[in-house]
Amino acid sequence: MASARAFLSALLSVICSVFILRHPCKAQSLASCKFDAIYQLGDSISDTGNLIHEGPIGEASPCGHPPYGQDFPGGQATGRCSDGLLMIDYLSQAARVPFPDFYLNWSAAFTRGHGVNFAVAGATAMPSYVLAEMNISNPATNSSLGTQLDWMFSYFNGICLDKADCVSKLKHALFMVGEIGGSDYYYALFQGKSIEEVKSLVPQVVMAIKDAVQRVIGYGASRVVVPGNFPIGCFPIYLDRFEADGPSAYDESRCLKDLNGLTAYHNELLQKAIGELGKENRHVVILYGDYYNAFASMYRGGPSFGFDMSWAQKACCGSGGGDHNFDPNRRCGAPGVAVCPDPAKAISWDGIHMTQRAYSVMTDWLVHDLLPKLKCNASLIGN
Template identity: 55%
Template structure:
């Protein structure tokens, strides 16, 4: 299926713009309050890591996410978030009337309102699985199975009994992902072909589905499972796979081939979620459409205040057509930061700006809320 078939109609997009923008009014400031969530638990990668990677012994303060300009817009300091400010999970927490999630690795942290187990660079498949395919994980070894192990240890130390855990988790929201994109990224940078990467997709989706089963068996009854961004629109991919072949790009100058892999992943994930709903009929398992939420930023860029000439460029970066150089990324010496990050979708060529995450989170919450069945 072509990437353009994933786009909603232009008339619907206009409606969505006004619907999402209306969520900024005071009446809609905390829409997830309707669900009365007491905790949020997050599994995932750099799209939702609020500080685990920078606390891991292997890297710690050596990662660029541990220093400015990361975090400069909101926190005025680096927190380990891979953005200039807030992430989507921060906006989800706000919408639920909860504090920002504390990373699991913050040993003295306050976990009364949930725990963030996500780690930047994490994969859905284990490092052992990937190593057997000669795919090296270069950022973190805290894959999805490791995060689930952390979650198990946390619940075992928190709940007196299984029934106690189930009672507590009835008022919790679980975010299983986004995760999986690093499996494909590491495979691509390791020299795997698009077809070889596509062959990995069923195993990646299977790992995510198993994670959903695990959290439901703990007692989760409301689980959000995000898909993957159109990575062919990101500066890192546009730079690595740059070509003079015009038919390789869509109307938004996104690369079709990697986006088609993402579409395949998202379609399999939706199919897996449908099967999980039959397996667990008393749990609300909701797909979060990151793909179309991201594409919506492109189609409505001018309405949302983004610079139409910089949609494929990084705010923090240097060099090339997309202001991105993998050998000299954001945080490195002499890498500059744009003066107006709010007008950019991409922060560092890999991750998005706070403003982009804000709009995506608002749209996703708007779409997800009715499916969570919070009124039952």
């Protein structure tokens, strides 16, 4: 019987490896890592409530009002910029850890120790004042990556007696530093900067992320995932704004090549920075979270995941019809803006954020990619 079980286990592993691009294997999970907490930094891809509790501007965010959250348990708009769960939620489920409370939830029992979500929708990697010097404004929040790191420091300062105590408390925690940087590029592009001008920002954005990872390690993190950015040239909001005349501007998936090239450049520099951090911190596992290829594999295998590819580049919650169902003047959450019949068959929720189903598929891909690299059976502390 033991040999039969071993054979079946090996066969399942082979099947997962061969068919992961089409059918993510639910049997794979982060439970074997025995994480007891997840700490998240980032932007609207990960925010579970911070922005809408930050002040009047945040309170007015559509993400805090229906139809956002319509597929979340209980049908509540929680501040998640989707119809339901986000990747951080699915990662928590895969790790069998309760959802980390968002930092500005003053009623949260943080002493439970299941982690904290510091991400803020609209947050940038670079401080707002640095972007302002480049004539780039952030209309959503001043809680950039640096501010989130300060929050994290305050939190750990409150639960740790000293550095050694923090190292001990965090030895079974997973740290997610991002996805972030997408908002830096978004604000710059939509405020009139050319792609070449925005490309010149990439080294500074990546340096801000690299510095953040080093700070997180300084707090005591031993396993860190640093996600890259998505291929924004496939997103309805960008396809609508930067629609090109000729077919040469698009790739075989009808995504904008120059915008995807910008993201690819960011991801390339980010991976180099992660490699450098790994050499400087050999006692820490620092991994690149390949959100770009998680999205690409989902997009290529769309029908096998149940997606209606006629909606692949359309906002499920949007207006205007046409190729993208996106009107910048009547976005999701505005009066009279409808939701598509079945969000589970759509990739994009509101033109810039994705549906719960899309986040689920991409998380499955990500977990399968990361699990062998996390060294969950290795003892890192003190090595």
